[in-house]
Amino acid sequence: MSAVRSSLRAALKASNANVSARFYSSKTATLKETLAAMIPEQQERVKALKKEHGHKVIQEVTLDQVYGGMRGIKSMVWEGSVLDSEEGIRFRGLTIPDCQAQLPKAPGGEEPLPEGLFWLLLTGQVPSEQQVRDLSAEWAARADLPKFVEELIDRCPTTLHPMAQFSLAVTALEHESAFAKAYAKGINKKEYWGPTFEDSMDVIAKLPNIAGRIYRNIYKDGKVAPIDKSQDYSYNLSNILGFGENKDFVELMRLYLTIHTDHEGGNVSAHTAHLVGSALSSPMLSLSAALNGLAGPLHGLANQEVLRWIEQMRDTIGTGVSDETIKDYLWKTLNSGRVVPGYGHAVLRKTDPRYMAQREFALKHLPEDPMFKLVSQVYTIAPGVLTEHGKTKNPYPNVDAHSGVLLQYYGLKEANYYTVLFGVSRALGVLPQLIWDRALGMPLERPKSFDTTHWEKIVKKL
Ligand code: CMX
Numbered sequence: 001m002s003a004v005r006s007s008l009r010a011a012l013k014a015s016n017a018n019v020s021a022r023f024y025s026s027k028t029a030t031l032k033e034t035l036a037a038m039i040p041e042q043q044e045r046v047k048a049l050k051k052e053h054g055h056k057v058i059q060e061v062t063l064d065q066v067y068g069g070m071r072g073i074k075s076m077v078w079e080g081s082v083l084d085s086e087e088g089i090r091f092r093g094l095t096i097p098d099c100q101a102q103l104p105k106a107p108g109g110e111e112p113l114p115e116g117l118f119w120l121l122l123t124g125q126v127p128s129e130q131q132v133r134d135l136s137a138e139w140a141a142r143a144d145l146p147k148f149v150e151e152l153i154d155r156c157p158t159t160l161h162p163m164a165q166f167s168l169a170v171t172a173l174e175h176e177s178a179f180a181k182a183y184a185k186g187i188n189k190k191e192y193w194g195p196t197f198e199d200s201m202d203v204i205a206k207l208p209n210i211a212g213r214i215y216r217n218i219y220k221d222g223k224v225a226p227i228d229k230s231q232d233y234s235y236n237l238s239n240i241l242g243f244g245e246n247k248d249f250v251e252l253m254r255l256y257l258t259i260h261t262d263h264e265g266g267n268v269s270a271h272t273a274h275l276v277g278s279a280l281s282s283p284m285l286s287l288s289a290a291l292n293g294l295a296g297p298l299h300g301l302a303n304q305e306v307l308r309w310i311e312q313m314r315d316t317i318g319t320g321v322s323d324e325t326i327k328d329y330l331w332k333t334l335n336s337g338r339v340v341p342g343y344g345h346a347v348l349r350k351t352d353p354r355y356m357a358q359r360e361f362a363l364k365h366l367p368e369d370p371m372f373k374l375v376s377q378v379y380t381i382a383p384g385v386l387t388e389h390g391k392t393k394n395p396y397p398n399v400d401a402h403s404g405v406l407l408q409y410y411g412l413k414e415a416n417y418y419t420v421l422f423g424v425s426r427a428l429g430v431l432p433q434l435i436w437d438r439a440l441g442m443p444l445e446r447p448k449s450f451d452t453t454h455w456e457k458i459v460k461k462l
Helices: 001-016 031-053 063-067 096-102 114-123 129-141 147-153 162-176 178-184 191-217 235-239 247-259 269-276 283-294 302-317 323-335 353-365 370-391 400-409 417-439 451-459
Strands: 081-086 088-091
Touching: 001 191, 001 451, 031 114, 031 191, 031 417, 063 235, 063 451, 081 114, 088 096, 088 114, 088 353, 096 247, 096 353, 114 129, 114 235, 114 247, 114 417, 129 191, 129 235, 147 162, 147 191, 162 283, 162 417, 178 370, 191 235, 191 283, 191 417, 247 353, 247 400, 247 417, 269 283, 269 370, 283 302, 283 417, 302 323, 302 400, 302 417, 323 370, 353 400, 370 400, 400 417
Parallel strands: none
Antiparallel strands: 081 088
């Protein structure tokens, strides 16, 4: 016990945390205390694992994998979540329905609070209600933006894509980075995780004000509601967007921000945050790089593309049409050399449970919405068409096939904006790993590359 206490003291000292050392499984400990207490043990675990098994060969890699986007190469450490091709995502061992059942909810709410998922991703523990309320309050207290960041957003032309504005504003928060300042002063590498935690908490806390301001500037009157310090994160984001009065929309945001957080380490946004972070760039710079990756149409921007595609379909063929008409429309998309947005996945080989969670929400709240009905009809037809088409390894829908239809139902109809909401949530998934990367002293990431001539030489010798 005294060893645990002394390592806890060392970790807290190392993080510059002015907190008391309470035992980490306590349901009253703060998030930073909980984390500080876990770090020494995890450091020892990884050290022992590397010492005993570090030399073992894990898998062989084929040339197809090298030229094929590194699919399936097991080469990353990601503590928060694991994706199974059949089952889908588990966050620290919990499925989405488990999270819906076990994570704390807002008073009167039924969906989990993303604050709870952030806590779970970072610590592997389900927080108490009080811990989640305290985290909501802490994020609300840190939410204000520096004036120059507000002005920067306000000066963006409304024609600049919301994701570009989002990443620009997150990059500008670098000005406030505790990590960058501590590094410049010569911080000991054992202490890196402390300012990384502080920056992560700050940047997450400020995202509703950034995301909301971008939305209000581009699509509304530019007026931004103040953060309500007695409310949770999803309420505050909804309220700034202009939907705070709509309890169902706020519930949707709680679900949305929970399920979009994390999808293990290899997806573009998560991998980017980790890669850029490995150069000891601040959490702000690492996150903004991740957001730039999320803004690609094969990744997060697919939610924007899906709504556009569904709306075009509705405008072309109408609603309440036959399965045959939808089938023809799907073939038209494929034959024009485009992908069916919202379908397929690099890892999943079944319907994405994040799609199912949103479908359950729609069945509960908007079963008669014509757009939801159209999405449901496409769901029954597209897998067959994509299978017949014969290219995609996964003909089933992913998370992006459903989110836009829910948002448009409540009046958030600006599809160009949808990826920003994905980005707010993704921050809650990638920053916990960055904190662990720093706590575990993960090195600069630097895989080996060759030109094609060299690869030819290598494989011909095999
Ligand atoms: N429609 C048509 N063709 C598709 C397809 C789709 N939805 N999904 C995959 N294919 C095609 C690929 O373009 C590829 O074609 P080529 O051989 O001509 O290049 C072929 O099928 C094989 O692809 P795959 O191995 O099954 O899929 P990948 O791992 O390469 O790519 C993904 C995965 C998601 C990029 C792809 O399925 C896709 O483009 N889907 C549509 C866009 C989308 O929904 N993206 C969101 C993913 C979730 C997220 O990250 O947010």
